Amino acid sequence: MIRTRLQQLIRPRRLRRTPTLRALVREHRVDVAKLVQPLFIVENAGDAGPIGSMPGIHRYTVESAVQEVGLLDALDVRTVLLFGIPETKDAAASSNYDPNGVVQRAARAIKDAFPHVIVIADLCNCEYTDHGHCGILDESGDVDNDATVELLVRTALTYARAGVDIIAPSDMMDGRVRAIREALDAEDFERVAIMAYSAKYSSAFYGPFREAADSTPQFGDRRTYQMDPPNEREALREIALDIEEGADVVMVKPGLPYLDIVRAARESFDTPIAVYNVSGEYAMLKAAAQNGWIEEERAVDELLVSFVRAGADIIITYFAKEFAARHAPGA
Ligand code: PBG
Secondary structure (H helix, E strand, C coil): CCCCCCCCCHHHHHCCCCHHHHHHHHCHHHCCEEEEEEEECCCHHHHHCCCCCCCCCCCECCCHHHHHHHHHHCCCEEEEEEEEEEECEEECCHHCCCCCCHHHHHHHHHHHHHHCCCEEEEECCCCCCCCCCCEEEEECCCHHHHHHHHHHHHHHHHHHCCCCCCCCCCCCCCCHHHHHHHHHHHCCCCCEEEEEEEEEECCHHHHHHHHCCCCCCCCCCCCCCCCCCCCCHHHHHHHHHHHHHCEEEEEECCCHHHHHHHHHHHHHCCCCCCEEEEHHHHHHHHHHHCCCCHHHHHHHHHHHHHHHHHHEEEECCCCHHHHHHHHCCCC
């Protein structure tokens, strides 16, 4: 056999030869401390249980959510994002600003049991309105921006009083970050941070979440307040505005189809950037894995590191627990 030898000085394959060498030159890693696990909490115990379109994800009662936080804590997942599913809904989302509402009770119970765990509360009205839109409707059936901001401020204060560490407005109303910041400061909650869903697109990938949170709009869609998917410059403008208004963390959502936006935001801003790996992205991967069409563990690892590589600091993902369990020391 004739052995050919290329005159080649540079051979990138040299550093891919063994697992140790590959680890030595690995550029990015997923740090469990940067993962956030979303939790759905129900007011009515009868609504608790598994979510069909999100295998492995459950709706918890306040008590079972506290237990789940204990399990997450043991795996070093120490930040949770709460979504409430109230017993009653109305046009004004009044169950959202109830001081004893489901999110307020869950936040108190979690902070009592695990004071070091960081509790983020998603702040929106879509789970609390009977029409399923994210705010108060005007005569034309569109969401009234300023009336909705007033409502968000009212709810945000009840969250802060319940011990929430970070308030995360996901409604996409204009001017809400400043209004929430001012209201928090006026009540001496200057330590409560704001993580703004800044570049939140009107996306088909929220489908499974709307089943989980019972928040599907009863008519129309969210295109008059969430962003139009083809836009990039507008995302940077939204992020810049939220930073000016006092956001501590800004977010890009969904994740996978918007990695270019995460990268663009990373290059433009120094503020910590969160990315939300949403329900549809989770459901897609789980469904393919359940069919044997994709290798789940490798796919999850590859997916999560893509967010780090794109420049995200914080990753909100339904895979947080499963990833942490698989990568726990001794696992
Ligand atoms: C509330 C909210 C939604 C999500 C997070 N907060 C749904 C929506 O905007 O319709 C989606 C999260 C997910 O799909 O995992 N407005």
